Amino acid sequence: MRITVFGATGGIGRVVVQQLLGDGHEVTALVRSPAKLAFTHHQLTSFTGQLSDRDAVEQVVTGADAVISALGPSLKRSATGTPVTDGTRIIVQAMETQKVARFIGLATPSLADPRDTPHWKHRALPVMAALMFPNALAELKGMTEAVTSSGLDYTIARITNPTDKPATGRIRSGFLGHAQVGSAMSRADIAAFLVSQLTDPRYRRAMPAISN
Template sequence: MRVTVFGATGGIGHLVVQQLLDDGHQVTALARTPAKLALTHPNLAVTAGQLSDPAAVRTSVAGADAVISALGPSLKRSATGTPLTEGTQNIVKAMEAEQVTRFIGLATPSLADEKDKPHWKHRVLPVMARLMFPNALTELTGMTTAVTRSGLDYTIARITNPTDKPATGRIRSGFLGHDASGSAMTRADIATFLASQLTDTRYRRAMPAISN
């Protein structure tokens, strides 16, 4: 497949790109600073550009079979503005214009899926997020809304506590109140899950919670 990756220079995004290349996909990455990706491969094209530039976003999406967004907001309390929400809106518009329908991204269990049952995470996590990371929660809400209110064929994986430990190969996925799920998950396993959604149809237009 031809896959466009946003957030490719981040901790999860870098691993997503590597996983996709290992799986034999052709990858296009849009990066503000391409040198940060530090990957070279005959199936990888990295272009310089910003999410705030609709033309650059659309060019990177053109010809893709799917888009994977590994974008995540800053957890700094001093962070302001909603650049990722606006950037995600640009991605959605570009995908619609280029008739690319498959979107795979990230969010948090602070945001509920309609398939969830009542769960303590619905009560606790939003309160903690509003107190500790208010701007990050605003961004994640805006990013998710931009995708779920579109006509895109999306899967948004909800993660709680990404770690830099080695991949375990153990991935739990499902909906709160239905399926057993934890909180911690290695970034490598998150990347594996995101890449697997290119061909896995279980979570179409859904937001599974994932963990190790």
């Protein structure tokens, strides 16, 4: 498959790209600094550009079978503005224009899925996030709304505490109040879940929470 990856130079994004290439997919990435990918591959094409560049975004989306977004907001308390929300809107618009339907991305359990039932995370996490990372929470809400309000065939994985521990291969997924989903999860296992959603139909137009 031909997969476009956004956020390819981040901690999760780099592993997503590596796993896609290992599975034999063709990968296209839009990055601000190609050197940050730290590797090359004959199946990997990188373009230099910004999320705010509509032409660049449409260029990398054109011809793709799916888009995987490992984008996330800055957790700096000094961060302002909504660059990732705005960029996600541009990605969605480019996908709709180019008739690329499948979107796989990330969010947080601070945001609910309609299939959730009442859970402590619905109460505690939004309060904690609003106090500690108010701009990041606003960005995550905006990013998610841009995707879920569209006609895209999306899966948005909600993560709480990504770690740099080795992959375990043990992935829990489901909806809060139903599945026994924890909080911590290695970035390698998060990436594996995102890649698996290219062929797994269970969470189409859904936002499962995932953990180790």
